[in-house]
Amino acid sequence: MSETEQQQEWTPIHGAPYRSVPYRPQRMPEAESLAHAAELRTRMDERRTVRQFATDPVPAQVVRDAIACAATAPSGAHQQPWTFVLVQDPEIRRRIREAAEHEEQISYDGRLGEEWLAALRPLGTDEVKPHLTDAPALIVVFQQRYWLGEDGTKHKHYYVDESVGIAVGMLLSALHLSGLAALIHTPSPMRFLSQVLGRPENEKAFAVIPVGYPAADCEVPDLVRKSLDQVLVEV
Numbered sequence: 180m181s182e183t184e185q186q187q188e189w190t191p192i193h194g195a196p197y198r199s200v201p202y203r204p205q206r207m208p209e210a211e212s213l214a215h216a217a218e219l220r221t222r223m224d225e226r227r228t229v230r231q232f233a234t235d236p237v238p239a240q241v242v243r244d245a246i247a248c249a250a251t252a253p254s255g256a257h258q259q260p261w262t263f264v265l266v267q268d269p270e271i272r273r274r275i276r277e278a279a280e281h282e283e284q285i286s287y288d289g290r291l292g293e294e295w296l297a298a299l300r301p302l303g304t305d306e307v308k309p310h311l312t313d314a315p316a317l318i319v320v321f322q323q324r325y326w327l328g329e330d331g332t333k334h335k336h337y338y339v340d341e342s343v344g345i346a347v348g349m350l351l352s353a354l355h356l357s358g359l360a361a362l363i364h365t366p367s368p369m370r371f372l373s374q375v376l377g378r379p380e381n382e383k384a385f386a387v388i389p390v391g392y393p394a395a396d397c398e399v400p401d402l403v404r405k406s407l408d409q410v411l412v413e414v
């Protein structure tokens with residue numbers, strides 16, 4: 180833990196009065212801003228979802244730093260309703276794979292329905308999930324649906340899906356920009372993740388994110404992204 184982390188311990192602010200601190204970031208010159216934006220756009224366009232991983236280890240601190248980036252995400256009422264479980268233990272990864280493949284087998288055998296299976300066909304995915312044991316690290320993301328006060332009272336969290344979705348987007352970006360490959364995997368249903376990882380009742384699994392380096396013979400689906408014109412409306 181760094182010195183800054185030790186100094187600034189987070190406490191819930193539920194019901195606390197408004198307080199403010201100055202915020203005066205230095206304004207970036209326009210030319211620099213344009214250069215950063217163009218470079219970032221290129222770098223982000225290079226990100227691909229990887230499903231074939233090398234078994235080589237990754238520097239755990241890079242993954243921890245990416246999780247720290249994700250935890251800077253904005254969240255509804257600043258409730259930060261997320262938990263990231265970093266799994267490197269091979270036995271736990273094996274158990275997660277076994278349980279995920281069990282659910283995925285049922286899904287691909289018919290639970291998904293023809294419409295969903297048709298949407299997945301261009302991705303070439305099936306019920307076999309070697310990435311869960313090949314990738315040296317898994318980040319299992321949980322949403323905290325509510326928090327418990329000291330007296331055991333349940334307090335609602337607001338905009339949990341949106342907040343955790345944004346945090347995961349930032350996590351995937353941070354991993355990519357730090358040189359690691361990832362896959363956001365959402366086996367359905369995901370209840371087994373709470374059981375395998377012993378998570379408390381207020382947490383619901385959101386996704387499993389294998390992290391590592393692409394295998395030497397890695398291939399990805401031949402996909403084309405929508406152009407800016409197709410996604411941007413300027414008024």
Ligand SMILES: Cc1cc2nc3c(=O)[nH]c(=O)nc-3n(C[C@H](O)[C@H](O)[C@H](O)COP(=O)(O)O)c2cc1C
Binds near residue numbers: 304362402
């Ligand atoms: C919410 C969400 C759930 C996803 N779930 C899965 C999944 O369970 N298995 C999988 O192989 N890919 C999954 N993906 C990855 C998408 O298939 C992938 O992002 C998409 O095909 C675009 O490819 P790209 O990320 O390489 O641009 C998921 C992506 C998102 C955003």
